[in-house]
Amino acid sequence: MDGRGYLEKLISDGLGAGRGQPPAGRLSGFDRREIRGVAIGLVAAGALGQEEADRILADLDVTLQRSGRLNVVHAEASASATFAPVARHAGTERPEWRQAIEEPPRPVLRQVVSLAGRTLEAGELTADLVSLEVWSAFVVLTMAQEGFDPRRMRERFALRTRWRAWDDAGTQYRAGGGGGSGSHGLLVERRTFEPGPPAEARLLTVAVESADGEATVPIPLPADPPG
Known part of the structure; x- marks a missing residue:
């Protein structure tokens, strides 16, 4: 199983699920905790490396921040089964995720x-x-x-x-x-x-x-x- 591809697609689909709704309500059903839980499960199953999972989650937080959907990012545990604290990754905005938030793609x-x-x-x-x-x-x-x-x-x-x-x-x-x-x-x-x-x-x-x-x-x- 391609854990990275699965997690990134799950995020992309979730961010773009609000097509047709007012901008303020587009992410009302998007749950960062659920995404983090999936990442933890993928790491525990050996389908995704911990460092890679942490990087994807950090990119998600930065993208949400810069789009105005996440005002404060608190330090959180690593995406590992043990929740061991780690140094926080810097994170990079993902243009495709930002676009999914601002202009949700039309389902095909x-x-x-x-x-x-x-x-x-x-x-x-x-x-x-x-x-x-x-x-x-x-x-x-x-x-x-x-x-x-x-x-x-x-x-x-x-x-x-x-x-x-x-x-x-x-x-x-x-x-x-x-x-x-x-x-x-x-x-x-x-x-x-x-x-x-x-x-x-x-x-x-x-x-x-x-x-x-x-x-x-x-x-x-x-x-x-x-x-």
Whole structure:
């Protein structure tokens, strides 16, 4: 696993996730602590060197500072499993991260994978899979439930489910928002996972757990078309 590439892409996607929002709210969902936790995990797994992880985190702080999104940078522990204090790296602003903050890139649709004929069953959650949209910064799983009663919409979304996803390149995905709409006796639901898959990923696995069941769905990821 390319730990450096994964961490840098995670940061870049996170910084650019606020497209369409007012400037003041673009980074409301960006959590530096989560990024630092991922860095610590990569170092502990041997996928990223400690010095390199510290340098990336220092660059992130400098970039946030100079963009006005981080007013004070406190001394923090190194990105190591033991949290051993180290001398702080100077850090350098990353132009591509600054641009992601100021001008979030427009998500690019790379592939749409048909899942027609496949189903998902996890306790009370039973649905026909429709498709997986592969975007540059996220993926979207679409599924449909037949015979749905619109009067039970609130009950349906009150189900306690936990969604996770990972790929064969070592990427761990965060479950984002979900939503649905009903028509013609169908409830069509969309589930978002971030970040977008790296170019080398060829298999995405989506897992869902409910109070009375769980299921995993392996989804092949085709290579991007040339050009």
